[in-house]
Amino acid sequence: MTAGAPPPRPRRIVSLNSCLDAMLVHLADRGQIAALSHYARDARASTVADQARTLPYTWESAEEVIDLMPDLVLASQHSALATRNALKRLHVPVQRFKVPRSIDESLGQVREVARLIGHPDRGEALVARIEAAVxxxxxxxxxxxxxxxxxxxxxxxxxxxxxxxxxxxxxxxxxxxxxxxxxxxxxxxxxxxxxxxxxxxxxxxxxxxxxxxxxxxxxxxxxxxxxxxxxxxxxxxxxxxxxxxxxxxxxxxxxxxxxxxxxxxx
The missing domain is CATH 3.40.50.1980 (Nitrogenase molybdenum iron protein domain)
Structure with missing residues (x-):
């Protein structure tokens, strides 16, 4: 990789959180999504339930996630600690996100997820849509x-x-x-x-x-x-x-x- 070049775009991304599920569905290529959380299919808790029904999901266990051989895992501070620790021991890249306390923090997370998955332009476009809606x-x-x-x-x-x-x-x-x-x-x-x-x-x-x-x-x-x-x-x-x-x-x-x-x- 040459100096200043962007990191390789992850090919197998796993989300362990319903809020991160929504970001991934909006920002990633479908082929990049190795699995969403099981919450993604629940219309009571998820805004992407329709899209999630045709995507793989996990119950957040370390075994399930490891079997998917992800090159990036998106987790929240509330994701299962045992799973996060197991992934860390196996050197699986995990990015952990806190619960946003403000609109600005939330927009920052959109930009960060977009950067991590290799689509910063989509992140900026989504930020613009959110700002316009507010x-x-x-x-x-x-x-x-x-x-x-x-x-x-x-x-x-x-x-x-x-x-x-x-x-x-x-x-x-x-x-x-x-x-x-x-x-x-x-x-x-x-x-x-x-x-x-x-x-x-x-x-x-x-x-x-x-x-x-x-x-x-x-x-x-x-x-x-x-x-x-x-x-x-x-x-x-x-x-x-x-x-x-x-x-x-x-x-x-x-x-x-x-x-x-x-x-x-x-």
Whole structure:
């Protein structure tokens, strides 16, 4: 390799994380993908489930990954430690990514994945699409902002210092998680929510038509008492887990949620 030349483009890439699955599907040549994570096929958690159904996948075990003879493995800080350690012992190249806490961090990861797999130009193109989607989802200057809380199973909510919090701010919501003392992620009990409700409750739902924890919350008798003060809007749960290309859909969904809440009198 000559000085300054780019590294060889990896030919067999394995992803061990659903968020990295989405990046790989958007950025890599199909022939470069040796396997995605098993989460990629789950439409409740993945935005690339349709594409993933025709691609190999693993259950994240070291044996499965090693058998694929990858020349690059993309992992997250939550990927199985035993698998990561086994791959390290065998000198399999592993790149580990943290959970992005901001849009800028997420865009940086898109660029890094694109560089690692040999398609930096695709990374820049995807970054431009994400930035355009976020810009399109912003309310007009001076538009009224709405207080809101993202509510996930068992009262799990996103607080300050999270990517979800920044996406809420960009799309015209003021996250009330701070009022409940949340730092990054935490739980907000139904009693506390009833005592100090936001204008909008954004409830994560797993998939269209699926009966979920969200349905039980949204039909809770106690919430009817404050229905005039708090609007409830559903969001696909899979849009709340990841950054990268997922932000394109997340931005549009949050903008639609805001428009719906305003239409309903929030």
């Amino acid at each position: 810009a399109a989802a912003r309310p007009t200057p001076g538009a009224r902002r709405l207080t809101a809380l993202i509510y996930q199973p068992n009262g799990f909510a996103a607080g300050p210092g999270t990517l979800v919090d920044e996406m809420m701010a960009e799309t015209g919501f003021d996250n009330v998680a701070r009022r409940f003392g949340l730092k990054t992620w935490g739980n907000v009990g139904l009693e506390r929510l009833l005592a100090d409700p936001p204008q909008v409750l954004l409830v994560g739902v797993p998939a269209p038509g699926a009966r979920s924890w969200a349905d039980r919350v949204m039909s809770h008798p106690a919430l009817k008492v404050i229905s005039g003060r708090m609007r409830q809007v559903r969001l696909p749960e899979r849009l709340l887990y990841c950054g990268g290309p997922v932000l394109i859909e997340t931005a549009a969904a949050m903008a639609l949620a805001r428009a719906q809440a305003l239409k309903e009198g929030a």
